[in-house]
Amino acid sequence: MVHYLYSFVFRLILPFLLIRLWWIGRRSPELLAHWQDRLGLIPDTGKPVIWVHAVSVGETIAAAPLVKALLARRPHANILMTAMTATGRARAKALFGDAVTYAYSPYDSPGSVRRFLKRAHPQALVVMETELWPNMISRTAAAGVPIFLINARLSERSARGYQRVSGLVRSLLGKLNWIAAQADSDARRFVAIGAAEDQVSVTGSIKFDVDVTDALRADARALRSQLGRERRVWIAASTHEGEDQQILDAHSDILQKHPDALLILVPRHPERFDDVAALVRQQGLSMLRRSADKASDASQVYLGDTMGELMMLYGVADLAFVGGSLIERGGHNPLEPAAWAMPVATGPHVFNFADIYERLDRGGGVVKALDASTLAAAVNQCFDDPERAGTLGRNALAVVDANRGALERVVDGILQKLD
Known part of the structure; x- marks a missing residue:
């Protein structure tokens, strides 16, 4: 009935x-x-x-x-x-x-x-x-x-x-x-x-069977070289409305301590690309768009506004924040950045991937943030302590390989x- x-x-x-x-x-x-x-x-x-x-x-x-x-x-x-x-x-x-x-x-x-x-x-x-x-x-x-x-x-x-x-x-x-x-x-x-x-x-x-190909590594290395190999880079991926402002606030805090830092910002849905670009401008941050601008080291934000390139963009960064987690969306898949052997950061709302995050947490491969200020602190800590960041990344990759x-x-x- x-x-x-x-x-x-x-x-x-x-x-x-x-x-x-x-x-x-x-x-x-x-x-x-x-x-x-x-x-x-x-x-x-x-x-x-x-x-x-x-x-x-x-x-x-x-x-x-x-x-x-x-x-x-x-x-x-x-x-x-x-x-x-x-x-x-x-x-x-x-x-x-x-x-x-x-x-x-x-x-x-x-x-x-x-x-x-x-x-x-x-x-x-x-x-x-x-x-x-x-x-x-x-x-x-x-x-x-x-x-x-x-x-x-x-x-x-x-x-x-x-x-x-x-x-x-x-x-x-x-x-x-x-x-x-x-x-x-x-x-x-x-x-x-x-x-x-x-x-x-x-x-x-089957998400643990993610593969980082040689072609992806080569493309990521080339883009990192264009954006500035010596600068500190973090990525905020699969972000939703309600998160972008928090991420930009966190990046502004990070820039106070690391003026050369770059944020790669990748909204989850393409219909939001222009809105997020406007938000970046309102924040007073310099920006390049993946779809329209030649990559260089002359920006504070690099907007990933193309389709099908997120896996490669992860490889450009030193740390990855996975979106859908600062708001109650339940989070997104953290295993792609983990497969790059990089530290994974998340907000508190990860119920869609609870088992995966529990494994990463037990394995020492994830850092948690509650809001913009704690996210900025987590990113700064990894930037300031490369040895700790390397350990977090290796731990994250070990969890992927073990499963x-x-x-x-x-x-x-x-x-x-x-x-």
Whole structure:
């Protein structure tokens, strides 16, 4: 009954979702491109695909090693990647080019999902993390397509939310063929909200299988040389509205002690690039933009306003602050800077990555800040004590290396079940 009510309400709000898409698209035209995908009107693939769904840029990055491994193990496989956001889709295209096919995932109305399935011809659906859309799951399962929830995580907050609609959630979980949980705590929560124990395996997080390539290292070295090799550099990555001002306040404090310091500031969403640039100017700080200006040592802020370059930009810095954590967004993935063997700084709100941050904390690879002043103090301490900063970075990398291997377990599990 709840599912039918959900579908009825979704049909009613669908026109308003399209109006909202048009409204937002006035500032972000890339959102309007391929808008038909949202209604399931994708080009017919003409052949069976492995459908990999990653809601946004974070999940897309996490899915990247999985997709690469699937292509390596099944060179003739056709992979269709979907995302809900323009940043997720753009990141996927930057990662894979013509090796895979892309589409926006359909809105979760019965008709949109039905049209999507008819054109996509999925032989399997791989869902990253915890994207349990009722019609996507139900109609895909009804078509006889196996569904794998990969890199699955479930915070205590999310579990409490799902328990409010326990009947619907239990039904959806019963349609999944496999849940590959990141940690024991995630697995226990999935079972608590209705998954069968034999559905759930603890594979670890494939995010630990991040790879810093030689090409990334070369690009990072070249940019660091242009920005000033001898100066102190920190990066604030994946920042949200409400954080940027705090970060700029922290940088102003840092400049009092280290006048040559550079902040690389990378907002999470491209539609905020211009707003953040205006905020930097209001702060009275000199700025260069990655997209428009030639890199030099003549600025206090370097705005990372391009897509698909965050991993490289991490390699330019001496310390990384990972955003979404000074406000209650739950944080973002800290393992990419950790893989560069650099100190990782975070705010207090990291519930989306609690297990990963706990491992980094136990391993001595993360520093915590509560606000702008404590963030500035943490950055200054690392700048003033390179030996301590080096130890923090090596500890962070050690945590990454100690937890690698989930990717192979996940790919083995998917291919075994498909075969």
